[in-house]
Amino acid sequence: MNEVKCDCGHVNPFGTKICSKCGMVLGNEKENKLIDMRYEGSARRSQTYKKTIIDKIWNFFSSVKVGVTLIVIALVASAIGTILPQEMYIPSTATPAEHYELEYGWFGKVYYELGFHNLYSSWWYLIIIGMLGISLLIASIDRFFPLYRSLKKQGVTRHDGFMKRQRIYGVTKLDEQDIDLEDVKKRLKKQRYHIREESGNILAEKGRFSRWGPYVNHIGLIIFLIGALLRSVPGMYIDKVLWLREGETKEIPGTNGEYYLQNNGFTLEVYDKENKEDEQYSAAIDKTGTIAKTYQSDVTLYEAQRETIPGEKVDLNKLKDFKIKVNEPLKHDHYALYQVDYKLDELSTMAFNLINKKTEENYGSLKVDLNNPQKKYELNKGYSVDLISYFPDFEFDEKGQPRTISKIPNNPAFIFKMYTPDKPDGEVSFVAIKETVEPLGENTYKMAFNGVETKDVTALTVRKDLTLWILFTGGIIFMVGVVQGSYWNHRRIWIKRKNEEILISGHTNKNWHGIKRDIKHAIESTSLCEPSDQLEEEKSSTKGEVLNG
Amino acid sequence: MDKKKRRLVSRTIILLLLGAALVFALYTNFTKEKNESLRKGSDAPNFVLTDMEGKEHMLSDYKGKGVFLNFWGTYCKPCEYEMPYMESQYKNYKDQGVEILAVNVGESDYAVNNFIAKHNLTFPVMIDNGSKVENAYRVDILPVTFLIDKKGEVVDIITGALTEESIQKHMERIKP
Structure with missing residues (x-):
């Protein structure tokens, strides 16, 4: 594992393509007309060692190819899971084995046999998502640190070969008269460039932080994945159903006997053609029959006075009365109760x-x-x-x-x-x-029948989700990363004095038009030649081979 | 060289952490379904219920004894099938330190009393109104019997009707 010593004296790690200090091209990049500036030509950590098993695993996860493959597999698998309803969405009275075949024929049978009815909680799906998370993290570590270091260490004076191989490059011959670069500097500063100088050479740089966008984005994704993972941790996520007859008081499942709910009455209202207010809906009512207007459960929430063991008589404290309607859940202490089903006239x-x-x-x-x-x-x-x-x-x-x-x-x-x-x-x-x-x-x-009384039964979904804010945080960080990487560009302009010449070159990670405009503006009213876009020249001359910038 | 070693160590640590997270995710996901029912070897959840004669029974009071905890319903044929056998084995084993607790799944007093009279049951029968004990034991299919040993640990969970012979075998397993 030899380190690479550049002519300028800087020692680069093995695998470096461009000296991080002076920009001299190392290794076989020399033949190319333009250099690949990805990751500043720094040595990606994974490419440096291939020795122990740990390094091999590391390299596997660091690979973009592997990452993309994992994304594709996860995408395809997730899509398959939406072809037929998952097990939790089929009627609870049906036996899954029979239901899928009965409802969807041979395809349903195969779907069930392959375990796709429970796809999102299958071990292999979790492993793919987990590996995707690992790949995201390792690939980020592997690229972020070398990039960060080489951008931090970058020198002002760059090797001629480096400048010549930049996409934007131009030479101005001085011909005895000198050009004052102070004006150029001032105008660059006005365009919010940070200026560094070293023996008359200039490095103007702006928007470096946009380079961190993808990594911020990945951190957001990883937080999101952690949130999703925490769902299966007891106490973090509850999703249960409570059936409650009118007049009945029951423990709210999932609350460990802490809360009780009483059903004071369930109302189902439908739109009525005869009713003046609802007249406008008469066409729709004729078409579909009855249309529900409201599903409402009038409930009272109680709290157990102390912790009890199952079966023990509990004394309850009334907390509040509430009318649960669709989209108007009863919320208390991270729990939410939603109207989900009903049974009339039991x-x-x-x-x-x-x-x-x-x-x-x-x-x-x-x-x-x-x-x-x-x-x-x-x-x-x-x-x-x-x-x-x-x-x-x-x-x-x-x-x-x-x-x-x-x-x-x-x-x-x-x-x-x-x-x-x-x-x-x-x-x-x-x-x-x-x-x-x-x-x-x-x-x-004889016992002559003399009428019945009925009660309505309401069904409520009990929901608690403590992972929501983690998912939310992850999502926000993700978006911050996207914005950071998309709306700002990392632009650098190098100006170098060399005997009777002034070399200007520029590089940006995107929006080449922008940097050209910046340079043009900076050298206005000086006799400096405007540098040209070598890629475009090449395109127009050969109309072939396109290089990645 | 030193740098290389450090890198190897940090990589190993990161990979181990990530691997652990993955294993954890798989484990919690796998046990999620199993958590829905009680497992062998876990502590039997404590409960207190009043039997049809008005006597209170708290499970923890039976430490030191074996408990044959049976969940049943009058509408469940296999439950009815095993009741006479439970009754005859109860007579054999109650002096040997095995208690039978038969928990009805929240039916009416009327139905349960009728059932007791029909089968001449002498062991304590109790009604779990509000299904709290049923929930604590995550009862799904009836009948189900939890064999609880003298330490209060669930030795085995048996669903389906039992014969007299198998009840006797199970009684032997939890005899203190």
Whole structure:
């Protein structure tokens, strides 16, 4: 690993293409007419050593080719993930294995088999994104430090070969008369150039900080990636659903028993053609049927008075009442509750009258709370009803026996035993919706249906996202980097006295027109020759080969 | 030479840090799904519930004993299937330091009492109103049984109906 000593005496690290002090071209760049100014011809760290395994890994991630490949792979993979809905967006009642095939045919099956239904949290996708982050960071480190150093160390007096190989280059012969460069300096200063001088030679430079734009940009991206990574850390990100019946109070999931929510009522309003205010929508209503106007949950937020263990009775402090509507979430302590779904008219109570089948005389009524029924209901004196069996979600099993398939009263059925003065042993009646069976023979009495009460159920999304500000910060830094690199240019003008000549050359990372205009303005009213654009000359003469500047 | 060494060290450190971040990302992402259910070997979350006879049961009070913690519902056929076996094994093992706690998933008193009467259950049965214990144990499928040893550690999690024989085997595993 030999270091390279330049003629000017400066010692450059191995792999340097242009001496960072005087700009003399080192190595095989000598044959080119123009030099490649990328990274100031400094030795990229990765190119210098290729020895240990660490260095090999480092070089791999430092490579732009690898970086671009990773970006392309990540792009393609991300795109694939949008072809069919991800698992979390399919109906929660469906089994993924069946759903994809049923809904999308063989393609859906293949999609599911390949694991694309959970693409964004698959190990290989995470590895690609992770490698992209590593590549961003290492490539930046590898380029930023050598560039920073060579720009800091750059000399004022540059080697003739360096100047001659700049894209903008011009020579002025002095012919006995001298040219005062003070005016030029003044005008350059006016154009906000920083001037450095060394034995009559001048380096005018401005906008160097725009060179840091890409690196600032990368830092922003890396912060963004870190934010995305933190989402899977417990406590940073919560996304859950809470189903709440009217009148019910439940723990808000994800809050570890800290907060409770009560549903005071759910309202669904639709646009009504008959209503004067909504008349303007009548065409739309005719076309699509009903159109929702508002989904609203009136809720009360409570806080547990102390930490409790599950199952323990909690005392609650009321915090606030709120009306949750679409786009108007209830926000508290980093948590937000959004209206997301609802279920109208879930059965809540069912009322019956005990009547004589023949005379239809009523001997009293009872109301069964479908979520908490009683064992015995006392009616008029001498009359009572026992609830022998209750099936909230009733169906007949294979053997023809009644059973319930869930605890939700979707289709309630009851077995009542009716005690009356003339039937002291009771009569058994099986009552389901629109159906009465008398399994033990003809009865004198029956339970006549007498109406239901229903409750609406609201569904709220519980959301907490502490990574948002990290993503936001990353995004802002990213944009700062973009602006820094795009709206400013790094321009340098070298002026060198050499015997009877004055050499002028210029370099910029973009906007060559700008630097030419700057030079033109600076040398106005002097007898200095305006330097020419060697690339353009070459283009017009050969119309071929274009060099990167 | 010294410079080269320093560079190697700094590169190694940076690569290790980045590698660790990547592994961490993969790990948290992988365990995210597993976190949704309780794992073997973790401490059983404490809870307190009142049984149908009005007696309070706190899990931590059973330290030193094995606990056969069963989650069930009256509407769940396999739950009903294993109940008589649990009852007969309960009689065998209650004097040997294994307790059965049967937690119902928030049904009505009526339904649970009816069920107890139907199967003549003598072990403590409790209703988890508001699903808090269910949430703490991340119960998904019924029936599910958590075998908790005398140290309060979850030894095993078994979903699906159990036979009398397998209940006995599991009782042996958590016998103190």
